[in-house]
Amino acid sequence: MFNPLYSASGFVVGGLVGLTGVGGGSLMTPLLVLLFGVHPATAVGTDLLYASITKTGGTLAHAARCTVDWRVTRRLAAGSVPAAAVTLFLMSRLGHSLDAAAQLITTVLGFALILTAITLVFRQKILDYFADRVGEFDERRVRPLTVLLGAAMGGLVALSSVGAGAIGVTVLLMLYPRLPVARIVGSDIAHAVPLTLVAGLGYWILGSIDWGLLGSLLVGSLPGVMIGGFLSARAPDWVLRPILATALVLIGGRLAL
Numbered sequence: 001m002f003n004p005l006y007s008a009s010g011f012v013v014g015g016l017v018g019l020t021g022v023g024g025g026s027l028m029t030p031l032l033v034l035l036f037g038v039h040p041a042t043a044v045g046t047d048l049l050y051a052s053i054t055k056t057g058g059t060l061a062h063a064a065r066c067t068v069d070w071r072v073t074r075r076l077a078a079g080s081v082p083a084a085a086v087t088l089f090l091m092s093r094l095g096h097s098l099d100a101a102a103q104l105i106t107t108v109l110g111f112a113l114i115l116t117a118i119t120l121v122f123r124q125k126i127l128d129y130f131a132d133r134v135g136e137f138d139e140r141r142v143r144p145l146t147v148l149l150g151a152a153m154g155g156l157v158a159l160s161s162v163g164a165g166a167i168g169v170t171v172l173l174m175l176y177p178r179l180p181v182a183r184i185v186g187s188d189i190a191h192a193v194p195l196t197l198v199a200g201l202g203y204w205i206l207g208s209i210d211w212g213l214l215g216s217l218l219v220g221s222l223p224g225v226m227i228g229g230f231l232s233a234r235a236p237d238w239v240l241r242p243i244l245a246t247a248l249v250l251i252g253g254r255l256a257l
Helices: 002-021 024-034 040-064 070-094 099-132 140-158 166-175 179-205 211-230 237-256
Strands: none
Touching: 002 024, 002 099, 002 211, 024 040, 024 211, 024 237, 040 099, 040 140, 040 179, 040 211, 070 140, 070 179, 099 140, 099 166, 099 237, 140 166, 140 179, 166 179
Protein backbone atom coordinates (compact mmCIF):
# COMPACT_ATOMS: atom_id res chain seq x y z
CA MET A 1 0.00 0.00 0.00
CA PHE A 2 1.00 3.62 -0.52
CA ASN A 3 2.95 5.00 2.44
CA PRO A 4 3.61 8.77 2.72
CA LEU A 5 6.63 8.12 4.96
CA TYR A 6 8.30 6.24 2.12
CA SER A 7 7.45 9.10 -0.24
CA ALA A 8 8.97 11.62 2.16
CA SER A 9 12.12 9.51 2.39
CA GLY A 10 12.19 9.23 -1.40
CA PHE A 11 11.94 13.02 -1.64
CA VAL A 12 14.91 13.50 0.72
CA VAL A 13 17.03 10.88 -1.05
CA GLY A 14 16.06 12.23 -4.47
CA GLY A 15 17.10 15.69 -3.36
CA LEU A 16 20.50 14.42 -2.18
CA VAL A 17 20.98 12.53 -5.46
CA GLY A 18 20.21 15.70 -7.38
CA LEU A 19 22.56 17.74 -5.19
CA THR A 20 25.54 15.38 -5.18
CA GLY A 21 25.10 12.97 -8.09
CA VAL A 22 25.56 9.98 -5.78
CA GLY A 23 23.52 6.95 -6.80
CA GLY A 24 20.21 6.49 -5.02
CA GLY A 25 21.12 2.93 -3.99
CA SER A 26 23.86 4.27 -1.71
CA LEU A 27 21.23 6.19 0.24
CA MET A 28 17.88 4.51 -0.29
CA THR A 29 18.76 0.88 0.43
CA PRO A 30 20.43 1.47 3.83
CA LEU A 31 17.61 3.86 4.76
CA LEU A 32 15.02 1.17 4.06
CA VAL A 33 16.98 -1.47 5.97
CA LEU A 34 18.02 0.55 9.02
CA LEU A 35 15.17 3.04 9.47
CA PHE A 36 12.13 1.14 8.21
CA GLY A 37 13.27 -2.41 8.95
CA VAL A 38 12.66 -3.64 5.41
CA HIS A 39 14.15 -7.08 4.71
CA PRO A 40 17.53 -6.57 2.95
CA ALA A 41 16.51 -8.63 -0.10
CA THR A 42 13.26 -6.66 -0.48
CA ALA A 43 15.07 -3.34 -0.02
CA VAL A 44 17.69 -4.20 -2.65
CA GLY A 45 15.21 -5.69 -5.15
CA THR A 46 12.74 -2.81 -4.89
CA ASP A 47 15.52 -0.24 -5.13
CA LEU A 48 16.88 -1.93 -8.27
CA LEU A 49 13.56 -1.63 -10.10
CA TYR A 50 13.23 1.94 -8.80
CA ALA A 51 16.70 2.69 -10.20
CA SER A 52 15.88 1.18 -13.59
CA ILE A 53 12.92 3.56 -13.93
CA THR A 54 14.71 6.70 -12.77
CA LYS A 55 17.88 5.97 -14.73
CA THR A 56 15.86 5.48 -17.92
CA GLY A 57 14.92 9.16 -17.69
CA GLY A 58 18.55 10.06 -17.07
CA THR A 59 19.65 8.01 -20.08
CA LEU A 60 17.16 9.75 -22.36
CA ALA A 61 18.44 13.13 -21.16
CA HIS A 62 22.09 12.16 -21.78
CA ALA A 63 21.28 10.60 -25.16
CA ALA A 64 19.55 13.81 -26.24
CA ARG A 65 22.77 15.70 -25.39
CA CYS A 66 24.92 13.04 -27.15
CA THR A 67 26.78 12.29 -23.91
CA VAL A 68 26.46 8.50 -24.08
CA ASP A 69 29.27 6.39 -25.56
CA TRP A 70 27.30 3.31 -26.55
CA ARG A 71 30.50 1.34 -27.16
CA VAL A 72 31.42 1.68 -23.48
CA THR A 73 27.83 0.91 -22.44
CA ARG A 74 27.76 -2.31 -24.50
CA ARG A 75 31.08 -3.48 -23.06
CA LEU A 76 29.93 -2.89 -19.49
CA ALA A 77 26.60 -4.65 -20.08
CA ALA A 78 28.37 -7.64 -21.67
CA GLY A 79 29.96 -8.29 -18.28
CA SER A 80 27.40 -6.96 -15.81
CA VAL A 81 24.15 -8.51 -17.02
CA PRO A 82 25.41 -12.13 -17.03
CA ALA A 83 27.22 -11.56 -13.71
CA ALA A 84 24.04 -10.22 -12.11
CA ALA A 85 22.04 -13.18 -13.42
CA VAL A 86 24.59 -15.68 -12.07
CA THR A 87 24.70 -13.89 -8.69
CA LEU A 88 20.93 -14.03 -8.34
CA PHE A 89 20.87 -17.69 -9.39
CA LEU A 90 23.39 -18.50 -6.66
CA MET A 91 21.27 -16.52 -4.19
CA SER A 92 18.23 -18.57 -5.15
CA ARG A 93 20.20 -21.72 -4.34
CA LEU A 94 21.14 -20.27 -0.96
CA GLY A 95 17.60 -19.26 -0.18
CA HIS A 96 17.08 -15.49 -0.29
CA SER A 97 14.74 -15.43 2.72
CA LEU A 98 17.17 -17.11 5.06
CA ASP A 99 19.14 -15.22 7.66
CA ALA A 100 22.41 -16.20 5.94
CA ALA A 101 21.36 -14.50 2.68
CA ALA A 102 20.13 -11.41 4.53
CA GLN A 103 23.44 -11.18 6.38
CA LEU A 104 25.38 -11.55 3.11
CA ILE A 105 23.42 -8.73 1.47
CA THR A 106 23.81 -6.48 4.52
CA THR A 107 27.57 -7.08 4.77
CA VAL A 108 28.21 -6.49 1.05
CA LEU A 109 26.05 -3.35 1.20
CA GLY A 110 28.09 -2.02 4.12
CA PHE A 111 31.44 -2.48 2.40
CA ALA A 112 30.05 -1.08 -0.86
CA LEU A 113 28.98 2.10 0.96
CA ILE A 114 32.44 2.52 2.50
CA LEU A 115 34.07 2.03 -0.92
CA THR A 116 31.66 4.58 -2.42
CA ALA A 117 32.59 7.10 0.28
CA ILE A 118 36.30 6.62 -0.44
CA THR A 119 35.82 7.24 -4.15
CA LEU A 120 33.72 10.33 -3.42
CA VAL A 121 36.43 11.99 -1.34
CA PHE A 122 39.60 10.72 -2.97
CA ARG A 123 38.58 10.28 -6.62
CA GLN A 124 40.98 12.84 -8.04
CA LYS A 125 43.89 11.57 -5.95
CA ILE A 126 43.14 8.01 -7.05
CA LEU A 127 43.05 9.08 -10.70
CA ASP A 128 46.29 11.07 -10.39
CA TYR A 129 48.06 8.15 -8.69
CA PHE A 130 46.85 5.74 -11.38
CA ALA A 131 47.94 8.09 -14.18
CA ASP A 132 51.42 8.47 -12.68
CA ARG A 133 52.00 4.78 -11.90
CA VAL A 134 50.13 2.99 -14.71
CA GLY A 135 49.32 5.49 -17.43
CA GLU A 136 46.92 4.88 -20.30
CA PHE A 137 45.95 1.40 -21.49
CA ASP A 138 45.93 0.52 -25.18
CA GLU A 139 42.63 -0.41 -26.83
CA ARG A 140 43.39 -4.15 -26.83
CA ARG A 141 43.46 -4.15 -23.03
CA VAL A 142 40.71 -1.59 -22.46
CA ARG A 143 37.95 -3.72 -23.96
CA PRO A 144 38.39 -6.87 -21.79
CA LEU A 145 39.06 -4.71 -18.72
CA THR A 146 35.78 -2.86 -19.32
CA VAL A 147 33.89 -6.16 -19.58
CA LEU A 148 35.61 -7.32 -16.38
CA LEU A 149 34.62 -4.07 -14.66
CA GLY A 150 31.04 -4.68 -15.79
CA ALA A 151 31.11 -8.18 -14.32
CA ALA A 152 32.36 -6.87 -10.98
CA MET A 153 29.68 -4.16 -10.97
CA GLY A 154 27.01 -6.70 -11.90
CA GLY A 155 27.78 -8.90 -8.91
CA LEU A 156 28.07 -5.95 -6.54
CA VAL A 157 24.87 -4.27 -7.71
CA ALA A 158 22.90 -7.54 -7.63
CA LEU A 159 23.87 -8.04 -3.98
CA SER A 160 23.67 -4.47 -2.72
CA SER A 161 22.15 -2.17 -5.41
CA VAL A 162 25.32 -0.06 -4.94
CA GLY A 163 28.35 0.23 -7.21
CA ALA A 164 27.17 1.46 -10.60
CA GLY A 165 27.62 5.13 -9.68
CA ALA A 166 30.66 6.61 -7.97
CA ILE A 167 32.70 3.40 -8.08
CA GLY A 168 31.98 2.61 -11.72
CA VAL A 169 32.60 6.15 -12.91
CA THR A 170 35.97 6.30 -11.11
CA VAL A 171 37.25 3.12 -12.77
CA LEU A 172 35.91 4.21 -16.17
CA LEU A 173 37.87 7.45 -15.85
CA MET A 174 41.00 5.32 -15.42
CA LEU A 175 40.22 3.19 -18.47
CA TYR A 176 39.05 6.03 -20.73
CA PRO A 177 41.01 9.14 -19.69
CA ARG A 178 40.45 10.80 -23.08
CA LEU A 179 36.66 10.66 -22.85
CA PRO A 180 34.93 13.75 -21.43
CA VAL A 181 33.55 13.24 -17.93
CA ALA A 182 30.01 13.93 -19.16
CA ARG A 183 30.25 11.00 -21.61
CA ILE A 184 31.65 8.74 -18.90
CA VAL A 185 28.75 9.61 -16.59
CA GLY A 186 26.20 9.28 -19.38
CA SER A 187 27.57 5.89 -20.45
CA ASP A 188 27.52 4.65 -16.85
CA ILE A 189 23.90 5.75 -16.38
CA ALA A 190 22.85 4.13 -19.67
CA HIS A 191 24.57 0.89 -18.66
CA ALA A 192 22.80 0.92 -15.30
CA VAL A 193 19.38 0.63 -16.99
CA PRO A 194 19.70 -2.97 -18.29
CA LEU A 195 21.73 -3.98 -15.25
CA THR A 196 19.23 -2.76 -12.64
CA LEU A 197 16.28 -3.98 -14.74
CA VAL A 198 17.64 -7.52 -15.06
CA ALA A 199 18.68 -7.64 -11.39
CA GLY A 200 15.35 -6.15 -10.28
CA LEU A 201 13.39 -8.69 -12.34
CA GLY A 202 15.51 -11.41 -10.76
CA TYR A 203 14.45 -10.26 -7.30
CA TRP A 204 10.84 -10.17 -8.55
CA ILE A 205 11.16 -13.85 -9.53
CA LEU A 206 12.56 -14.52 -6.06
CA GLY A 207 9.51 -12.76 -4.57
CA SER A 208 11.44 -9.83 -3.10
CA ILE A 209 9.67 -6.79 -4.58
CA ASP A 210 7.32 -4.54 -2.62
CA TRP A 211 5.24 -2.76 -5.28
CA GLY A 212 3.58 -0.40 -2.82
CA LEU A 213 7.01 0.63 -1.57
CA LEU A 214 8.21 1.13 -5.14
CA GLY A 215 5.29 3.40 -6.02
CA SER A 216 5.66 5.40 -2.81
CA LEU A 217 9.37 5.98 -3.44
CA LEU A 218 8.77 7.15 -7.01
CA VAL A 219 6.11 9.64 -5.92
CA GLY A 220 8.57 11.37 -3.60
CA SER A 221 11.91 10.92 -5.33
CA LEU A 222 11.12 12.21 -8.81
CA PRO A 223 10.30 15.78 -7.66
CA GLY A 224 13.16 15.52 -5.14
CA VAL A 225 15.70 14.83 -7.88
CA MET A 226 14.47 17.80 -9.92
CA ILE A 227 14.63 20.19 -6.94
CA GLY A 228 18.04 18.86 -5.89
CA GLY A 229 19.37 19.31 -9.41
CA PHE A 230 18.16 22.91 -9.42
CA LEU A 231 19.82 23.61 -6.07
CA SER A 232 23.09 21.85 -6.95
CA ALA A 233 24.41 24.91 -8.73
CA ARG A 234 23.99 26.91 -5.51
CA ALA A 235 25.40 24.33 -3.07
CA PRO A 236 29.20 24.06 -2.53
CA ASP A 237 30.31 20.62 -3.69
CA TRP A 238 33.41 20.70 -1.47
CA VAL A 239 31.11 20.84 1.57
CA LEU A 240 28.44 18.37 0.48
CA ARG A 241 30.65 15.49 -0.62
CA PRO A 242 32.71 15.13 2.60
CA ILE A 243 29.54 15.28 4.71
CA LEU A 244 27.84 12.67 2.54
CA ALA A 245 30.96 10.49 2.49
CA THR A 246 31.16 10.59 6.30
CA ALA A 247 27.52 9.53 6.55
CA LEU A 248 28.13 6.65 4.12
CA VAL A 249 31.13 5.43 6.12
CA LEU A 250 29.13 5.46 9.37
CA ILE A 251 26.17 3.68 7.78
CA GLY A 252 28.43 1.24 5.94
CA GLY A 253 30.27 0.39 9.15
CA ARG A 254 26.97 -0.17 10.94
CA LEU A 255 25.84 -2.60 8.23
CA ALA A 256 29.14 -4.41 7.68
CA LEU A 257 29.97 -5.08 11.33
